[in-house]
Amino acid sequence: MSEKIVVTNRIHSEVRARLEQLGHVVVNPSIEPWSQSVLSEQLKDATAMMGFMTDCVDEKLLKQAPSLKIVACALKGFDNYDIPACTARGIWVSIVPDLLTEPTAELAVGLGISLGRFILQGDHLMRTTAFKGWRAQLFGQGLHNSVVAILGLGMVGQAIAQRLSGFGCKHLLGVDPLNTMAGVISCNLEEALTTADYVFVAIPLTDSSINMLNHEQLVYCKPGQLMINVGRGSVVNEQAVADALEQGRLAGYAADVFACEDWGLENRPHQIEPRLLAHPNTVLTPHLGSAVSAVRLAIEHRAADNIIAALRGEVPPDAMNQDAMSVSAV
Incomplete structure (x- = not known):
């Protein structure tokens, strides 16, 4: 029987050609x-879905x-996919567990440098005034000799730490x-917030991590602290961050992820907190963590590998529900 494979985003022609060997492919x-x-x-x-x-x-x-x-997820974070519901219906769910790690960690460090060294403000100044050479202005802070905390030491958090090890940080803290x-x-969250100059958030979205960095926690922020979020938007309460920026408890905030993207949450906001968009000390990117051409192609191929395996009657190599599916088949 010819399969129908639904792909919810544009994919590379190489990947489409592989899937078309199995049947009809519908691509958004x-x-x-x-x-x-x-x-x-x-x-x-449809018999298969590649989701984003x-x-x-x-x-x-x-x-x-x-x-x-x-359901082959072309991503690492799967909080908007109901795995138990899929398992109950005998549907495999796979992710791409490792290909997003390195580019996301690179972007995190880039966001930290951009925030600490006023890169956006400097670029704006160059484009809006006549440049006459060096002036004593836009003095920021660097990573060298700074205390840096990383919240979440999973694959992304460890990759961030590996990259920061070459910057001469005074201490690297991990929560x-x-x-x-x-x-x-190793330290706890309060210790990290009270002592770190930079805080990198690399925590996945779970029931226990939603709004983990809220008004109550952000009161502990060391004055002048810079926060960079490449984990999940809803791990951070964006209203609390905006308040902390306006009150001077945070000196800057950079993010590549936002609460409005967390589709699996019924009460998610439908826009980014406007005060974050308006604040001069924020650096915000449109979820560019894995936006490297070679990486995106590899991610799509990996998701295709899982689809091909499943439609051949094999266990997908990156199945998240293999144990549960094995139990249900008994």
Whole structure:
């Protein structure tokens, strides 16, 4: 039987050609995501789906997809995909666990440097005034001899620490109850916030991490602290960050992730906190963590590997629910 494979975002022609060897491939041609109603219509007779961060797969959607065998996520964070609901229907769920790590860590360090050294302000100054040479202005802070805290020492957090090790930081602190790393001093969240010059947030979104950095926690911020978020938007309370910036408790905030992107949360905001957009000491990028051409191609190929395996009756190499599927098959 010819398969129908639904791909919810544009993909490279190489990847499409591989999938077309299995059957009919339907690809969203636009950079804008499909609505849930359009996605539901496309999945009615689909056997496989390649999903992206802008998608939300829940029980309601799955009821409209009776033939679905696999949801292959072309991403690492899967909080907007209901894995138990998929498992209950015998549907594989796979992710791409490792390819996003290095480019996300690179971007995190870049955001930190941009924030600390007033790169955006300097660029704006060059474009709006006549440059007459050096002036005593825009004095920021560097990573050298700074205390840097990393919240979350998973793959991304460890990759950030590895890159920072070459900058001559005074201390690297790590906040993670499950993971430790050589050369990184373990501490709790309050200790990190009260002592660090830079705080890098690399925490995935879970029930326990939602709004982890809220008004109550941000009162501990060391004066002049810079915060960089490349984990998940809703780990940080954006209103609390805006308040901390306005009150001078935070000197700057950089982010590549935002609460409005966390599709799996029913009460997510539908826009970025306006005060973050307006504040002069913020650096905000449109989720560019994995936006490296070679990396994106590799991610798509990896998601395709999982689809091909599932449609051949094999266990997808990156299946998140293999143990649960094995139990349900007994």
